[in-house]
Amino acid sequence: MTTTRQQGAWLICFLAGIWLGMRAGGANDTDATRDDERQARFSGATPRAGESAKSTTQTNAASAAKTANSKAPDAISGIPPAKQLTLDDLRRLLDANLYEADLRQWMHDLELLPKSLAAADLPAAAAMIWSAKHRFPSMMALVSILDRWAESDPKAVLGWLHTLKGDEKIVKTIRHCVLHTIGKKHPALLWQEVGPTQEWQSEDWIAGGLIGQYFVGDPARLQQFLEATTDSSARYFALNIIAREMAKKDPVGAIAWAKAQPHNQAADEALASLYRTLAEKNPTAAISAVAESSGTLSRLERERIIEGLAENHPARLRDFIAAGGLQSATMREAGLVGSYLKKSQRDFVALASEIPAGQTRDAFLSSLSFQLSQQGDAEGAWLALKDIPPSLERRSAMWSYAEGRTTGKNIAEMTGWLGTLPTGSDRDSAIAGFARSASKSQPQIACEWSSAIADRVYRGEIVEERFDAWHRDDAKASEAWLNKTTSLSAEDKARLMARSAGRSTP
DSSP: OHHHHHHHHHHHHHHHHHHHHHHHTOOOHHHHHHHHHHHHHHHTOOOOTTOOHHHHHHHHHHHHTTSSOOOOOOTTTSSOOSSOOOHHHHHHHHTSOTTTSOHHHHHHHHHHHHHHSOGGGHHHHHHHHHTSTTTGGGHHHHHHHHHHHHHHOHHHHHHHHHHOOSOHHHHHHHHHHHHHHHHHHOHHHHHHHHTTTOGGGSTTSTTGGGGGGGGTTOHHHHHHHHHHOOOHHHHHHHHHHHHHHHHTTOHHHHHHHHHTSOOSHHHHHHHHHHHHHHHHHOHHHHHHHHHTOTTOSOHHHHHHHHHHHHHHOHHHHHHHHHTTTTTTOOHHHHHHHHHTOOSOOGGGGGGGGGSOTTHHHHHHHHHHHHHHHHTTOHHHHHHHHTTSOSSHHHHHHHHHHHHHHHTTSOHHHHHHHHHHSOSSHHHHHHHHHHHHHHTTTOHHHHHHHHTTOSSHHHHHHHHHHHHHHHHHHOHHHHHHHHHHOSSSOHHHHHHHHHHHHHHHOO
């Protein structure tokens, strides 16, 4: 029994992943055909020999179109349903032989049905699924049915859940899902249900603290919930989700609330995330907080403000930096500027003089160069890169610059440019970036150029990366090149061959 329960809980997660993948995939011709076939099945139509279900459905649809009253399209598939789905349709799905059925279609139909049943049939449908032989793969449909039922009669749903016996983990998982649905409209009933049990802190309720968001509108009940939440994990989730809910309407008020909470890691992280929201919704207040902090803001809070400004208000951040706002910035703070810019912001490069010289300025320019390279602005990336002195930051920037410059470019043009670079760290990093980009279409050229890296240790790392990637795609061609090349030492070739042999061993 224990094994069955464990498998059941695992299967719910597995099926949820499949279900979400199906819904995220969008409509296509195959799905349209399957929708037509589903309509034929639900309407009782049976295709004649040599006639597809789709053509039969089209015939039925054409006949129905002659009537004065046409039904509205189905919200899920966009196809007019043959009829409102019933408990008999659910029964046919539950009685299907899953070893022979098209499982993707079966799950598609099962997803549609809870939304199409009459409201009066929901309690019977829930009972039918719970007692079905295909209970586990039908759990997602059961949750959908219970969600609809809870909207109109939440107390009845909770009462029904209390009557379920056996499969304790499955029952709890379903209950937790339904409690979230109830909490959205009935927070008082939610607290009445979980307050005495404090079940949201149990190990089998993943991220149970998230239910705290439903008490935001009732300060007294929210305080009760927080005082009861002693589990560190549940409290972490609770503080973060409550703060985010508050910040949707009033980020300044949310910050004041978070500061009033007992000082601990969870509260500190929740508070820092609020400053990012503040930067997004009220950049003036966020900039003032940084400018006037005088040490009152934590390192994490300052970083979140910079992230939020760079991503949402680059012009405001640019003006702030130009006015000397980051004269005391840390290396990490300066590096965050380029990392969070969404589009090419080449004019930030000119602000380098406003950033503390040394590693902090190098981090600022390196992050700008990397982001500009990723956005296809090779010229802007070089403007940032050329003023970085020899350092790890310059090596990283040179790598990304060469990789970005290679994307979509003629390979011969790029190798010609590499040939003009003097031997040294810049050339080695540029080759590494070029090789990574070129290996997608020209793996042999990528390997050959990787073997030209001057630094012996660095060369070994890059050659291994490029050869391994090539060998996974085409073992025969990569090994043939390795046997013939003269650009690698016998020791290097033996090491690569040994690695490839290890991957080939079952």
